[in-house]
Amino acid sequence: MRLDKLSWAAFVREAEAKGSDLFEFLLARAAGELETDKASVLARLSAMLKVMEESVAYGLTGVPSNSGLTGGNAQKMAQAFPRKENERFMRLLGPLASDAVLYATAVTECNAAMGRICAAPTAGASGIVPGVLLALRKHEDLSRTKLVEGLLVAGVIGEVIADRATLAGATGGCQAECGSGAAMAAGAAVYLLGGDGHQIDAAISIVFKNVLGLVCDPVAGLVEVPCIKRNAGGTVQALLAAEMALLGVTSFIPADEAIDAMERVGRSLPHGLRETAEGGMATTPTAQAWAKKYFAR
Amino acid sequence: MNLFDIIGPVMIGPSSSHTAGACRLGLLAAAILGQEPVRADILLHGSFARTYRGHGTDRALAAGLMGWAPDDLRIPQALSLAKEEGRDFVFRPGDLGSMVHPNTACFQLTGADGRECRVIGSSIGGGQVKVTSIDGFAVELTGVLPALLIPHRDEPGVIALVSSILALHQVNIASMRVFRDNKGGLATMVLECDEGVPDNVVHQLETLDPVHSVRFVDRVV
Numbered sequence A: 001m002r003l004d005k006l007s008w009a010a011f012v013r014e015a016e017a018k019g020s021d022l023f024e025f026l027l028a029r030a031a032g033e034l035e036t037d038k039a040s041v042l043a044r045l046s047a048m049l050k051v052m053e054e055s056v057a058y059g060l061t062g063v064p065s066n067s068g069l070t071g072g073n074a075q076k077m078a079q080a081f082p083r084k085e086n087e088r089f090m091r092l093l094g095p096l097a098s099d100a101v102l103y104a105t106a107v108t109e110c111n112a113a114m115g116r117i118c119a120a121p122t123a124g125a126s127g128i129v130p131g132v133l134l135a136l137r138k139h140e141d142l143s144r145t146k147l148v149e150g151l152l153v154a155g156v157i158g159e160v161i162a163d164r165a166t167l168a169g170a171t172g173g174c175q176a177e178c179g180s181g182a183a184m185a186a187g188a189a190v191y192l193l194g195g196d197g198h199q200i201d202a203a204i205s206i207v208f209k210n211v212l213g214l215v216c217d218p219v220a221g222l223v224e225v226p227c228i229k230r231n232a233g234g235t236v237q238a239l240l241a242a243e244m245a246l247l248g249v250t251s252f253i254p255a256d257e258a259i260d261a262m263e264r265v266g267r268s269l270p271h272g273l274r275e276t277a278e279g280g281m282a283t284t285p286t287a288q289a290w291a292k293k294y295f296a297r
Numbered sequence B: 001m002n003l004f005d006i007i008g009p010v011m012i013g014p015s016s017s018h019t020a021g022a023c024r025l026g027l028l029a030a031a032i033l034g035q036e037p038v039r040a041d042i043l044l045h046g047s048f049a050r051t052y053r054g055h056g057t058d059r060a061l062a063a064g065l066m067g068w069a070p071d072d073l074r075i076p077q078a079l080s081l082a083k084e085e086g087r088d089f090v091f092r093p094g095d096l097g098s099m100v101h102p103n104t105a106c107f108q109l110t111g112a113d114g115r116e117c118r119v120i121g122s123s124i125g126g127g128q129v130k131v132t133s134i135d136g137f138a139v140e141l142t143g144v145l146p147a148l149l150i151p152h153r154d155e156p157g158v159i160a161l162v163s164s165i166l167a168l169h170q171v172n173i174a175s176m177r178v179f180r181d182n183k184g185g186l187a188t189m190v191l192e193c194d195e196g197v198p199d200n201v202v203h204q205l206e207t208l209d210p211v212h213s214v215r216f217v218d219r220v221v
Helices: A008-017 A022-033 A038-059 A073-080 A084-090 A095-112 A128-140 A144-164 A174-192 A197-211 A227-246 A255-268 A285-296 B016-033 B047-055 B057-065 B075-084 B158-168 B199-206
Strands: A116-118 B010-012 B039-046 B088-094 B103-110 B116-125 B128-134 B137-141 B147-153 B173-180 B186-193 B215-217
Touching: A008 A022, A008 A144, A008 A197, A008 A255, A022 A038, A022 A144, A038 A095, A038 A116, A038 A128, A038 A144, A073 A095, A095 A116, A095 A128, A095 A227, A128 A144, A128 A174, A128 A227, A144 A174, A144 A197, A144 A255, A174 A197, A174 A227, A174 A255, A197 A227, A197 A255, B010 B016, B016 B047, B016 B057, B016 B103, B016 B116, B016 B128, B016 B215, B039 B047, B039 B057, B047 B057, B047 B088, B047 B103, B057 B075, B057 B088, B057 B103, B137 B147, B137 B173, B137 B186, B147 B158, B147 B199, B158 B173, B158 B186, B158 B199
Parallel strands: B039 B088
Antiparallel strands: A116 B010, B039 B103, B103 B116, B116 B128, B128 B137, B147 B186, B147 B215, B173 B186
């Protein structure tokens, strides 16, 4: 039994004390934890990345969700991107962030359509990590090997969050799902663009500053509205935090403490705002009218 | 949680509790029956009853009963494929009472050899499941490790008899719980083991006088 909670700061400290590269340190730790070798860990991560790519491809075909409530927005955006008259709009986010939003939407639409996804960290928040990683690959010309390394960094951040707080919307609200997905993606982005462990720490903290209190309020209890848009938004939060951290902005609150704050906020969220469909967007007149018809089917 | 609980599992959407967890619950129920059922009457409780169509909970449960993993791409077609295979699976929204976990299913299963079994289990989040009742007996079974279910007469020494036979065959017990209604009545032992338990060991346990029956339930993916 381990008494201390996992800590991002401790990982960075330990790697520095050993004079080890942060990624190598985290990889060795994961291999030890899983009782396997480093190559197997990387191979398994690579298989997860492949699932993420397939989810994007399936989502881009415009599949409707199982309930009929959502679907088709990823395809709609992909078709709109290249049009001349939209160039002006595409400057609002910039090409990398636009693609991250597109891919995250595609993955979560794939999920809602009963397609296959990699739940990272959860099914409901499965779009953010692939959204950011695959957009970075396209625009930063990163190798697949490098991308897999980023996925490991994202995973370790998720482990710290799961240990100190929660990844479940039913326990901590959407800040625990999409918020955690964004923190994982932000850390991976900082790593992939050459940032160090301290900059990753700052990026995690900046994400939680911006998503603290985000509630889980799915219409009719389905993983569709507002989940798909929240995944799209999560990629932008991740890129914002990564950009600030890479430019040298620090965060006054350390990542571990920001995660602890998320845990406390989650616990104090009322029951109706933790995946029960009894608050927030789920209790708007439009949502309730749709849910009434849906449950009467 | 390890790295691949965070980056993973790979699953058919949309919900880890209502879809992937439902599939694992079906797998565990079939493992308890000891075969893929040909008939299943499944009562859905709570959130399962309310949202099962949108989450594909019925398809995922059917897929699990047929032995499919939570990442099987055929899950969306599970109901029609079950029908094609001549299986009679019926889903009914119902109510098991306010004390029961909101994502719960009650399975009444029949195997090809006529064997029947009644299983109640819940999807408790993140794809994890817990079976709480088998044929009316309280148990607690997660499907994470292979397990032995042993209904027996509640009297001194039964646990020692069972564990010594397992020790003799080098089967390591990872966890153990005993459920009983009243002292001296019928009790059920649930032993989670680090490895599968061979048939000859199961038969040897069955010959113990206070033991009513022995059921081995393998781990599910």
